[in-house]
Amino acid sequence: MSELLQFLLSMEIKEANGENGxxxxxxxxxASYVIGDKAKYKFRVIGEAKIIAIFEVNDDSVVNTVTSDIMRRGPYAVTCTPLTNFESWENLLGRSGFQNMFNLAVPRILSGKHVVWFEVAYDHGISHDEFDKLWSMRAKTMIGQWRQGLMEIEIFKVxxxxxxxxxxxxxxxxxWEAHLWKFNMEDKIYKNAKLVTQL
Structure with missing residues (x-):
């Protein structure tokens, strides 16, 4: 069986004039209606005119069709970011003692209505070695708590x-602050935390 194609689709409303509803x-x-149940997750970014959705599909035409249908409905800024299984980063993390950490079957679920969405990303203000060290420590914490059932988390690599x-x-x-502290948050690598609502 081939690997599913994964995408993060971001749709931001650029204009709504209030006429005719x-x-x-x-x-x-x-936009939520067009996405329907085609996405694994769809979220409204709280306080913004924006929806994000995570797609895991066998055929990219699903994402192309959703994008076309949404853009036909009006002025949306649509961005599609290709993702890959977080597990595929195992080789990069392997040198830090992560070998086979992802092989156990752990349920991937987000059951809450409200969800925190954040990035972990390389910041050019630090060296690659420092990033790798910080990332290895923080990823180990996240994965360990996830595997022990102490938190619900979904991780997608760009x-x-x-x-x-x-x-x-x-x-x-x-x-939320206490929840984020579970990850041993480090502002050099954790970015752009936002609260989102499942649709």
């Missing part, structure tokens, strides 16, 4: 870049 909410609802997108739900008994 043309509002940000109607455009959000329209194809060809030292960047991942992570999505995580907190428990009912913690606040």
């Amino acid at each position: 043309d509002t940000v909410e109607s455009k959000i609802n329209g 194809l060809g870049e030292r960047r991942i997108y992570a999505f995580s739900c907190k428990t009912d008994f913690e606040n």
